[in-house]
Amino acid sequence: MIVSRLMQLTGKVLSVTGIAGLWIFPANVQAEWKVNLQRPITEIARVQYDLHMMIMAIITVIALIVFAVMFYSIIRFRKSKGAQPAKFTHSTKAEVLWTVIPTLILIGMAVPSTKALLLMEDTTESDMVVKVTGFQWGWHYDYMEENVSFYSMLATPQSQITGSETKGENYLLEVNNHLVLPLGKKVRFLLTAKDVIHAWWVPQLGGKKDAIPGFINEMWVRADETGIFRGQCAELCGKDHGYMPIVVEVVDDAQYQAWLEGRRNQG
Amino acid sequence: MSAAHGGYYLPGPTKWPMITSMGLFLLALGFTLQIHHLAPGPWLMAAGAIIIVLMLYAWFSQVATESEAGRYDAQVDTSFRMGMGWFIFSEVMFFAAFFGALFYTRVLSVPWLAGEEMLWPGFEAAWPTAGPQGAAYIGPDAHEVAPGQFSSIGAFGVPLLNTILLLASSVTVTIAHWALKKNQRAKLNFWLFVSVVLGFAFLYFQAGEYMEAYNHLGLTLGSGVYGATFFMLTGFHGLHVTIGAITLTVILVRCLRGHFKPDEHFGFEGAAWYWHFVDTVWVGLFIFVYIL
Amino acid sequence: MTSTVADHHHDEVPKGITRWLFTTNHKDIGTLYLWFAFIMFLVGGAMSLIIRTELFQPGLQVVDPHFFNQMTTVHALVMVFGAVMPGFVGFANWMIPMMIGAPDMALPRLNNWSFWLLPPAALLLIISLFVPGGGPAAGWTLYPPLSSQGGMGVDFTIFTVHLLGMSSILGSINIIATILNMRAPGMTLMKMPLFVWTWLITAFLLLAAIPVFAGAVTMLLTDRHFGTAFFDPAGGGDPVLFQHIFWFFGHPEVYILILPAFGIISQVIPTFSRKPLFGYTSMVFASVGIAFLSFIVWAHHMYTVGMPLSGELFFMYATMLIAIPTGVKIFNWLATMWRGSMTFETPMLYAIACVALFTVGGLTGLTMSITPADFQYHDTYYIVAHFHYTIFAGSVLGMLAGVYYWLPKWTGHMYDETLGKWHFWLTVIGFNITFFPQHFLGLAGMPRRIPDYALQFADFNQVSTIGAFIMGFAQLILLVVVVKAIRGGKEASSEVWENPEGLEWTVPSPPPYHTFATPPQVR
Ligand code: HEA
Ligand code: HEA
Numbered sequence A: 001m002i003v004s005r006l007m008q009l010t011g012k013v014l015s016v017t018g019i020a021g022l023w024i025f026p027a028n029v030q031a032e033w034k035v036n037l038q039r040p041i042t043e044i045a046r047v048q049y050d051l052h053m054m055i056m057a058i059i060t061v062i063a064l065i066v067f068a069v070m071f072y073s074i075i076r077f078r079k080s081k082g083a084q085p086a087k088f089t090h091s092t093k094a095e096v097l098w099t100v101i102p103t104l105i106l107i108g109m110a111v112p113s114t115k116a117l118l119l120m121e122d123t124t125e126s127d128m129v130v131k132v133t134g135f136q137w138g139w140h141y142d143y144m145e146e147n148v149s150f151y152s153m154l155a156t157p158q159s160q161i162t163g164s165e166t167k168g169e170n171y172l173l174e175v176n177n178h179l180v181l182p183l184g185k186k187v188r189f190l191l192t193a194k195d196v197i198h199a200w201w202v203p204q205l206g207g208k209k210d211a212i213p214g215f216i217n218e219m220w221v222r223a224d225e226t227g228i229f230r231g232q233c234a235e236l237c238g239k240d241h242g243y244m245p246i247v248v249e250v251v252d253d254a255q256y257q258a259w260l261e262g263r264r265n266q267g
Numbered sequence B: 001m002s003a004a005h006g007g008y009y010l011p012g013p014t015k016w017p018m019i020t021s022m023g024l025f026l027l028a029l030g031f032t033l034q035i036h037h038l039a040p041g042p043w044l045m046a047a048g049a050i051i052i053v054l055m056l057y058a059w060f061s062q063v064a065t066e067s068e069a070g071r072y073d074a075q076v077d078t079s080f081r082m083g084m085g086w087f088i089f090s091e092v093m094f095f096a097a098f099f100g101a102l103f104y105t106r107v108l109s110v111p112w113l114a115g116e117e118m119l120w121p122g123f124e125a126a127w128p129t130a131g132p133q134g135a136a137y138i139g140p141d142a143h144e145v146a147p148g149q150f151s152s153i154g155a156f157g158v159p160l161l162n163t164i165l166l167l168a169s170s171v172t173v174t175i176a177h178w179a180l181k182k183n184q185r186a187k188l189n190f191w192l193f194v195s196v197v198l199g200f201a202f203l204y205f206q207a208g209e210y211m212e213a214y215n216h217l218g219l220t221l222g223s224g225v226y227g228a229t230f231f232m233l234t235g236f237h238g239l240h241v242t243i244g245a246i247t248l249t250v251i252l253v254r255c256l257r258g259h260f261k262p263d264e265h266f267g268f269e270g271a272a273w274y275w276h277f278v279d280t281v282w283v284g285l286f287i288f289v290y291i292l
Numbered sequence C: 001m002t003s004t005v006a007d008h009h010h011d012e013v014p015k016g017i018t019r020w021l022f023t024t025n026h027k028d029i030g031t032l033y034l035w036f037a038f039i040m041f042l043v044g045g046a047m048s049l050i051i052r053t054e055l056f057q058p059g060l061q062v063v064d065p066h067f068f069n070q071m072t073t074v075h076a077l078v079m080v081f082g083a084v085m086p087g088f089v090g091f092a093n094w095m096i097p098m099m100i101g102a103p104d105m106a107l108p109r110l111n112n113w114s115f116w117l118l119p120p121a122a123l124l125l126i127i128s129l130f131v132p133g134g135g136p137a138a139g140w141t142l143y144p145p146l147s148s149q150g151g152m153g154v155d156f157t158i159f160t161v162h163l164l165g166m167s168s169i170l171g172s173i174n175i176i177a178t179i180l181n182m183r184a185p186g187m188t189l190m191k192m193p194l195f196v197w198t199w200l201i202t203a204f205l206l207l208a209a210i211p212v213f214a215g216a217v218t219m220l221l222t223d224r225h226f227g228t229a230f231f232d233p234a235g236g237g238d239p240v241l242f243q244h245i246f247w248f249f250g251h252p253e254v255y256i257l258i259l260p261a262f263g264i265i266s267q268v269i270p271t272f273s274r275k276p277l278f279g280y281t282s283m284v285f286a287s288v289g290i291a292f293l294s295f296i297v298w299a300h301h302m303y304t305v306g307m308p309l310s311g312e313l314f315f316m317y318a319t320m321l322i323a324i325p326t327g328v329k330i331f332n333w334l335a336t337m338w339r340g341s342m343t344f345e346t347p348m349l350y351a352i353a354c355v356a357l358f359t360v361g362g363l364t365g366l367t368m369s370i371t372p373a374d375f376q377y378h379d380t381y382y383i384v385a386h387f388h389y390t391i392f393a394g395s396v397l398g399m400l401a402g403v404y405y406w407l408p409k410w411t412g413h414m415y416d417e418t419l420g421k422w423h424f425w426l427t428v429i430g431f432n433i434t435f436f437p438q439h440f441l442g443l444a445g446m447p448r449r450i451p452d453y454a455l456q457f458a459d460f461n462q463v464s465t466i467g468a469f470i471m472g473f474a475q476l477i478l479l480v481v482v483v484k485a486i487r488g489g490k491e492a493s494s495e496v497w498e499n500p501e502g503l504e505w506t507v508p509s510p511p512p513y514h515t516f517a518t519p520p521q522v523r
């Protein structure tokens, strides 16, 4: 009796709070499963990450409070336990309290968010400019000062997509030409598109920005780490929206110059 | 709130609405086929339109008959008034979408486009404009427009005349309303007739403007955002004037048949409200589309 | 005029198919709406199962990408405009006249038309899937220039929107006129049940938002076929203009979807807590506040389009504010349960799950209102998780609470409580299995609207698909429950529950064809 009641209750708690999903996973694979934002490697991405963690913490606490009150009531004030209904219909004090406290919490969240936004929108004093043009379905990159430009498109073979070949490690996240960027340089991106709206997004570099035909959007990136970082088009752009990945390769300055040279020679 | 619930008129089963919907379905289906140049398009559209017109005629006749038979009490009347009032509000919001488009383009997006030197070299912010790749603009009412040019319609010619016509018709409808309230039937009929004439006169001149725009000014739906906003706003307005004028005509016929009572004439008032709404929208158009 | 309600043929219930085709009776029309909504729910749900099946594994297995996009688009359109909105109008039709003591809706013929606009609209949308070029595939948001590319199906969709819009506008006019003009003597505004209040506010939202949407798709139509350049930069237009207009409609739309559910919850929780609703007045004002704010926050869907900084800041602050009135509602419900005497019949279970899970969805919504963070969340599965937690857990679970709450009133028979509980648990557990992992997917970087994905997203997608099937097939239980209750079962008393509040419980179950021939006197 007690046991079944308890199980019923646990079931309720788990499902209603939505954690049920987490519990049915086998524990051994859990570690590999990514459940949070990818590790940031630029200042912007880091600011976003920290902001994200802060608001997640706040909303988790709020959610827990709401659930705690709710389940306390559910357990405590049930008719089967002989609870007698009270008669009150309002309480000005309580109502003021739960208007004012959330307001304060919101203000607390708005301040760092405003700061973060100001940082992100500041594209001045950049070291170099790359023009990014989205099209159906791929990207075109133009290193404006360097006279280097090229197309970058999905490199995953069709056979992996249809399943006649096993899928490679970077399935769908590999392209023929990487976008190569120098370490520690502030790169200003000018984004536009040829046909429909696309959005350029590499999670580890920071947020996304739409590439809109006829208009130019700006964003900037300064990578703190070398390596290969992958992303995808993030605005529905037709049939192959799922097949226009982005691969950014961050290298040190010497390698970058060498790469530029090689690119130029390719014509 | 009236307490006369016991007498609230509840109509019995009705077939008009659902057949009207079928008409609308055929109209939409036919229109789509027509856009894509598929053969049955026009036929379906015609069938749909005929069904709709017939159904509306039948529906409204029934309502008019019930009204004249004294079926509707004051509370029903209030329901009708609320219905009409909030319907007009929804129409206002429909126009708001197009006015919003106009303001957005003029104030924000055209200047932004002009700022994109890299994409649209040499394009300058101006209004009217047909955009970076559209035709060049050469001033209001210019009659000699070469290919690749367009011209707009000046505010103080026909549009001003049309403004006067519509505002006058609003006044005459109001005079007719006063006459109805005082049960001066001859006066009512006369001023209502004048209103209808003014309304159709407006449409006549508006049609003339459109012909002028298409035939001589190079101003078409395709003249970039200017042409788009111009024709969508004035066009939907014109459509509403047409509906309003037809409604007033119907009301005129009913007046001539002796319908409506000095203290009970929702049909008349509904049409008059609609007419005032159409006028008000025109004033907005005159200011924001023609003058500014 | 005598005091008989209406024509004589009106006192007995008409028979046969024409009863349903030609009816002007609010209960019959309500029933039609509810069945229509349920069928659309199954159709839209079936499409979501196609989506989930394709996403079960990485790679393309069942559908091609173009068809996948059509499924995503039409799933959303069918659910939003075919299932949830008509479902709530069905509730409004059935309940509002009964709750305010009116003989019927204010404009019964118009009411019939509002309903009968829906089937042709749905038909057009379904046809669109079978014409050359297929149905709309640009997402339910129909953003140009992508939506300018599709074939005839897109035009069908545009006209679908027009017809649905007419239906919604006429429906809301009727609801407003009914509430403002048909209340029984003594039923002042501040005595109205909250469900009536939230619907009144929803009706105003509809009137202000739907015509704007109609305008937007009309511009899309002329851009597609008549040479206008509203959304074409070459002609001086701007694709983002469409987004502004769409979301000016779209954001109020999401409150159109949730407010009636809030109303239902506010009826159900007091009944099963055996305690009056806490903070009635603040509930009303909170709803009004939400409605007002909903018109000034639209661009939070467009943070990444490159708005000026001032715009991004304004929309961020305004959006965050919505948490306050919504919070007031949540806390009021908690306070209603507090020190009550609760029992947990199916409607109450649904109401509780709705409040709890909507809180989750609302809170993730709050995180997305933070512009810099949304740069990461935008257009990922995190958004998909957010809005299924609000739309499904908020609107649909709220609606299900209402179905179980009033089913005995509608049919005159108690529903099968055991089946109801099964339905509840399978739905809620299935729901969480489906959508909770999607938060993780989104954060880890999975974009939405893709038919195929990178390998690291495989596991959670698999879980999600399994959940979707559990949740999906659980809905067939609802069908059984409803049919059983219509066919027979334990007779329901007029009160049905223990001392519920409201005029609808003063009349027999099922209520007579014309409920209040003479208006009841309210205290
Ligand atoms: C029923 C539908 C519904 C509802 C009610 C909501 C409610 C909210 N939504 Fe949601 N939303 C959608 C449906 C809905 N949404 C849909 C369909 C989309 C995607 C559209 C598309 O792109 O296809 C979307 C997308 C969406 C976005 C865009 C994301 C993006 O594309 O980048 C944003 C951003 O701000 C947002 C925010 C919010 C907020 C702040 C609320 C708020 O109303 C929530 C308020 C509630 C709470 C906050 C919880 C309860 C409060 C408390 C317990 C009090 C204490 C709290 C604090 C002090 C924090 N929503
Ligand atoms: C009210 C709104 C609503 C509702 C109720 C739902 C319900 C569901 N939704 Fe949906 N959804 C949206 C609104 C809604 N959704 C919107 C607005 C989008 C965004 C679209 C866009 O990006 O443009 C979206 C997108 C969306 C996606 C993302 C698609 C993508 O980005 O590509 C997914 C993926 O999992 C999904 C899944 C589901 C599931 C599993 C359900 C389930 O809850 C459904 C449960 C019900 C059933 C499964 C019915 C079961 C029926 C049967 C088993 C019987 C079948 C038999 C017959 C038909 C006779 N939805």
Ligand code: CUA
Residues within 6 Å of the ligand: A134, A135, A137, A197, A198, A199, A233, A234, A235, A236, A237, A238, A240, A241, A242, A244
């Ligand atoms: Cu390009 Cu999506």
Ligand SMILES: [Cu+2]
Residues within 6 Å of the ligand: C250, C251, C254, C297, C298, C300, C301
């Ligand atoms: Cu929104």
